[in-house]
Amino acid sequence: MSDRPKRAARAIKLNMLDEPKDSYTGGKSSLCPGCGHDQISNVIITAAWENGIEPHRVAKMSGIGCSSKTPAYYLGQSHGFNTVHGRMPSVTTGAYSVNKDLLYIGVSGDGDSASIGIGQLIHAIRRNMDMVYIIENNGVYGLTKGQYSATADIGSKKKKGAPNETQPIDLCALAINLGCSFVARSFSGSKKQLGSLLKAAMSHKGFALIDVISPCVTFNNNDESMRSYGYVKDNEITLHMTDYIPHFNPVQEVEVPEGHFTDITLHDGSTIRLETISAEHDPGNAVAALTALHEAEMNKKHVTGLLYFDSSKPSLAEDMDLVDTPLVDVPDTVLRPSKDTLDKINAVLHS
Amino acid sequence: MSDRPKRAARAIKLNMLDEPKDSYTGGKSSLCPGCGHDQISNVIITAAWENGIEPHRVAKMSGIGCSSKTPAYYLGQSHGFNTVHGRMPSVTTGAYSVNKDLLYIGVSGDGDSASIGIGQLIHAIRRNMDMVYIIENNGVYGLTKGQYSATADIGSKKKKGAPNETQPIDLCALAINLGCSFVARSFSGSKKQLGSLLKAAMSHKGFALIDVISPCVTFNNNDESMRSYGYVKDNEITLHMTDYIPHFNPVQEVEVPEGHFTDITLHDGSTIRLETISAEHDPGNAVAALTALHEAEMNKKHVTGLLYFDSSKPSLAEDMDLVDTPLVDVPDTVLRPSKDTLDKINAVLHS
Amino acid sequence: METIANDFTINIATANGTGSQSANLILLQSLFEMGVPVSGKNMFPSNISGLPTWYIVRLSNHGYQAPGNRTHIQVLVNPATWHEDLESLEPGSVVIWNENAKMEMTRDDIISYPIPMSKLARTINPKIAKLVTNIIYVGVLAEILGIDQDELEAAVAKQFKGKATAIELNITALGLGRDYFKENLTKSDPYVVEKRPIEKPQFFIEGNEAAALGCIYGGVQMLAWYPITPSSSLAEGIINYIPQLRTDDDGKVTCAVVQAEDELAAAGMVLGAGWAGGRGMTATSGPGISLMQEFIGLGYFAEIPSVFWDVVRVGPSTGLPTRTQQSDITMLYEGSHGDTQHIVLIPGTVEECFEYGWRTFDYAERFQTPIFVLSDLDLGMNRWACDGFEYPDQPMDRGKVVRDRDMFEAFEEFGRYLDVDGDGIPYRTLPGSGMDPILYRGTGHNTKGQYSEKPHDYYDLMMRLRRKIDGARDELPAPIIREEKECQVGIIYLGSMENTIQEIDDLLEETGIKVSQCRVRALPMHSEIENFIRRHEVTVVLEINRDGQLYGILRKELPNELIPKVLSVAYSDGIPPRAKIYFERILEVLKEVGK
């Protein structure tokens, strides 16, 4: 792809790799028109393009659900794996183990992640595996026609049936508690915030979880739903405005905020700038983040922004002590020890 | 059992049901001599006896592991189910659904609960199913010969192999975050504390989790282990002294504390008395509990006591709107609707 | 031109999520009520909205229920499959197409009825034009074929029970379709419908709903489920009937429902309920069955009554989630590691879905083991004609449970796993009952239920288990046999193939072959099946899968001398079986053995 003939110059905007945005799009979506998931796909396309990611160095991973279908709709030049329900983290772990240098972008649903898949999610977080993990969280099982998921808020009511009465799982709180190294929440309708969080997550080495409220227009977008477009717009508490300053273009103009701001440096040298809005939120403080989430839950609000960040944790590849070359690129002759070594082993065993 | 002939009077101590402690013991343990799990079994026996639980109204549940073998060693007059690895919560949920009035005492290991079984544990908590859930937490997989489990503390080192470097899962923190209605931590060596927590848990309606540090003498009791008898004794932070005052014997003498204390009333009218030791810990405050846990983790300490308690949550049986009679006792003639009703349905369908 | 009455196939090509399903059901229902022998098959995609969907309405004087072998009338609404659909038509077919779809009519060898469906729909309400489009083609069809207006309106009323505006809107739209055709086009095709006297009153119902009702009448006490197509509507059916049938005056219920976190948990809950003495069940499909394997082994080995419905969809893996297949047979019969064998019931009609709904619980408690029901998407999610449901003819069989001390004392010796009666089925006591407590386990155990690694305890236990399940053979539903006295060719088949078998049979008989039918209704297989094979010159095992899974089981179990008489025809492509495909394959294998 990178070595294909240069296109004739046209008035097409190109990124740092001289690629047009088209190189980052995918197939036509088969989701319901208006589905929040499609908005997120668009943000992924834009973020990857703006960040100058080489599409063929991305691996798109997903489970099963409407959300998990979306890898077909973005980054058409990337490989991907639409695995089985709730088990994308393990497949990603295996792929990452042998090719640690790809950018793994996982997309999952709240059914996929909070019910059947919660064990795998937890353990991927625990291992601090390098990946971006996006939860397209709509409070229902879209693809199986709208049953409540384990993230449905108490008192929230989907289009059909009684309100949910069971305690929801807050995946951000869960992740923070597990020491996840990058935890954010956003809304599919907040293109800018989601975009900069996503770009920052791509620049992060370690597990980056972004829980995105993504309304299901078919089953859970009625007014009584706490995950409808209307409700979220009216009840979002934004922790901070976010801007992303890429490492390859540090002078890129960013709106200078009125108040003060915090810059956080990411592993590839890029920066995410958090502009304080109301109270200051320190993303280095796990307890503060948990407190914010607990309070929001009590008040039936959604807090969005970068909730928690820790750049000091070794990633899984470091923990595993892998050679620098991704294992898929290690030659067969190195993978298979020499005949000598086996002769020696035989000798020792015979002795 | 209750209608068997009265024994000749002897100098045997009897509980409120006139049962000797023997009625609560089980088979001979096949665990390693000195294993923490055996200490816990003894506390279970004593607690059930002192609480005057009818043994045949108890269901002993477990998964697979050294810990999960223990139901064979206590409450020999109770039914039980030693299920499969990590899946005891679901089996208990099914049993509870049809017989909500039994006292479900689950025993699990840290491998059983934090690895393979974490999804089921989380969802049982989320549903606030009535049960006592004891984790016999030794930081290793005992029965498979000592691999690290997901609760092994960073820097802790078991008898063989390198120190653990992977982030542990704190099951109490996890439970608190999920809104678990009763969360405690204890130590297999703290007979008194564990006993009163256990009795309180039995009196609680809802999910009561007790995470008990229970040293594995064979694989993880060396000095470098943070779950060895020695380490825990030296590094335990007790949040409060605990006493349990049963509802059937409220005047029972309890040591009157020097400082002040908090009494917490449980669902059956019993009381757990928390005597403040140093700083006051309010078990109604989730964020405070999480903070205590996070701090202890940073300082490589273990906090023990009743960490979190909430008596206001409806239990699963209430959520499910079950009739008062346990479903197993509902007569067949009620379970199967009358012929009339089917005739009506046929008629409607034909119309 | 001679008319062709009640004997043709309509194929309706739309996109899902556009309301076409209710339009199609109205069409189906009105034909049904006119006494026209009709069936409907929905071929829908695995997404929520916008992808191609076909609905096949087959009218058949012979009462054939399968999707036909060709399309006579094509309704074309979906641009996405326009050309494909058009190209597959035989010359002379009728095409009713949406003139406003911005697609061309590229065939001139067909009978073309262009209808400005979108435009007409917009005249009613531009906002919901897409929805209304569908009911307009029903109006057109009604006019062309001569469907009773009364029946149509009744069907609309039934479909939109109680919703007055929806009813009115649909009736108006029907009228627009009718009128447009009447005023602008002339009928030039031979197809008509004719009212027929209704011999026995029937209604349409989906297998999953019938099964749900059956479970309710089986006294189900706990339903644990995790949503998965095509089984969800079975679980949701139970949930829907609970308020009416299993709720007391205070609004409290006698059936617990748990939406589990996944299928592993659902299976565990079912075992838990069975262990505690209750009737627990789950409904799932292939991927769920795969996930349940570990628990299934526990159920078998610890002997826990439990019920698992597998509404099969196309595998392997996620496969084609909205298409039908008869697979998983081997997996259900021999599921889990080690040596196992399970009882599987196989309904072939909606009446049997209901019947096995309740009966399975009896079997589960009688044999103290997991029982599977093998249904499929075609039977579960399409509407099948039904005579009505029969109330259970016997009280609930709760199996060998020691419920009181008298009963207990009557045993010379009690052991949870002791074979007292020689049928391999031991007695059990229930938690909470105060009777002989035991600690159940998935590890080796002796007849008392105590942990044992002794070679003979293990061996004896396993041999008893084999005896127990094997002994169930002739207590399970016997095959349904329709036999020709010539006993030439026998066809062994199962489940939803019931909808197609008669058509296949007729096609074969047209070639001069006499065909007997034998529908397998349970595993392990009833001894009558062996006799059926013995009586016939040659037998073909017909199934909707690739590998001939039922055939494989027969080969394993039949006496040697019968094996050469048994042939396999297995074919699966996701679509409910079309008679011709199977007919041709049967002919082929028969030819191979010189028949």
Place this chain on the structure above:
Amino acid sequence: METIANDFTINIATANGTGSQSANLILLQSLFEMGVPVSGKNMFPSNISGLPTWYIVRLSNHGYQAPGNRTHIQVLVNPATWHEDLESLEPGSVVIWNENAKMEMTRDDIISYPIPMSKLARTINPKIAKLVTNIIYVGVLAEILGIDQDELEAAVAKQFKGKATAIELNITALGLGRDYFKENLTKSDPYVVEKRPIEKPQFFIEGNEAAALGCIYGGVQMLAWYPITPSSSLAEGIINYIPQLRTDDDGKVTCAVVQAEDELAAAGMVLGAGWAGGRGMTATSGPGISLMQEFIGLGYFAEIPSVFWDVVRVGPSTGLPTRTQQSDITMLYEGSHGDTQHIVLIPGTVEECFEYGWRTFDYAERFQTPIFVLSDLDLGMNRWACDGFEYPDQPMDRGKVVRDRDMFEAFEEFGRYLDVDGDGIPYRTLPGSGMDPILYRGTGHNTKGQYSEKPHDYYDLMMRLRRKIDGARDELPAPIIREEKECQVGIIYLGSMENTIQEIDDLLEETGIKVSQCRVRALPMHSEIENFIRRHEVTVVLEINRDGQLYGILRKELPNELIPKVLSVAYSDGIPPRAKIYFERILEVLKEVGK
């Protein structure tokens, strides 16, 4: 009295966790080094310490490796099984027993050697008396049987490599045992060992360690595992060899190891590694295989190279975790829902454990599918004699991978699932390589890998998959056939039965029957197996399970006319096969068919 040299069986009854395992291995090793044909079988319980354990040491002039059919010398240390063990002895057996066990000697028809083992042990170190007790009975045995002191000391040194105090202590204890017998008792039994010249140098090794080494030489790039007996030592073997064989000078490794959270995750990781172009594997046992079923279907359908070792233990369910069985065969061969078929390799020796360790990766990448290896506890965890391991005779076969643009351009048309070569095996590209990207999926797909629900895409895909796996038949390891020219009775067997087959064969030949052997080494079965059956008058399929799983597969697949010639003998009780049991059963089934 005539002496009996090198031809008797010693049974040592202890409790686990008491150090008896190292004592027993020292005994075994020293006999082995004397050139005595010997084998050892460990029958241990499923707990960590304190439960009954038996170790069987068989000395056999015929080289028989199975546990014998009776015990000649019983070592009695464990009070828990004292009476049971005593009672099962034939008159005239030798009993070496711990006088300090507070148990009585209740037999007077045996040769009794009471030894105050505990007392002697306490003289060395009262604190570890329990441990030392075990090595004392080795000293006693050494004296009675005449085991070389040098070999014993060498074996001690080998067992406690480098630990000087342990070595010293054990040697002292051996001496105490020897001396006590010498000074206080008189040998009155016929059993002795005799040094034999060592024809070919061999060593003892467990199958799991051999397999681990094989995997290392297969270039394994990722091991994902979840501990489970009896497979853990395979995974741990790999982990142990990585520092020596797969680590660079900076201490960095070329094999990633992940201790997964469970078997589902382990399976997912294996698929992930294979998808990304690496060699991933896991090792597990029955319960793990059950849990992996969903992923196995994905691997089959999406065609992902992946390797799964199943070291089988006794099922179903948790079963007898520390006992051996040859089950799970059906489940491995047809695992997951829908229609599937998998390749299974079946090692029967430690050399093959090593060989399949590397070769399986080649098969996995060649056939782009999950490959299973069926080992078992007996082969995996007992020590088997080994000639040494042979270095792979061919470079790694990485299968059909398009690695560069030139190769890519050479395709007329590229499709991930296009059968270019007619062998059913398509070409793949790897993530990150920049070659033709595809989105893999477990849902239906066309030859390009795009989502498809089209009937023919599905049908064609499934037929190609069948062709692919079926086509592997004769490329997999051929059966090992040892044929008598009379071709009377053939025995088809598999895996660890290799240890017992010769003894069974000899027992049968003693009755005048000529027996040929055919060891199956892979599924789907090699065509040579059919030929073997064809050539023989009658064939018995011998396996260590209840249901005759391999036999069932043969019945499904063999041509009709061969089926009556094939009989089944299947028996399992957890103990490694004792020749006599199988011999008798074979005689029985042969008699039934009049042989």
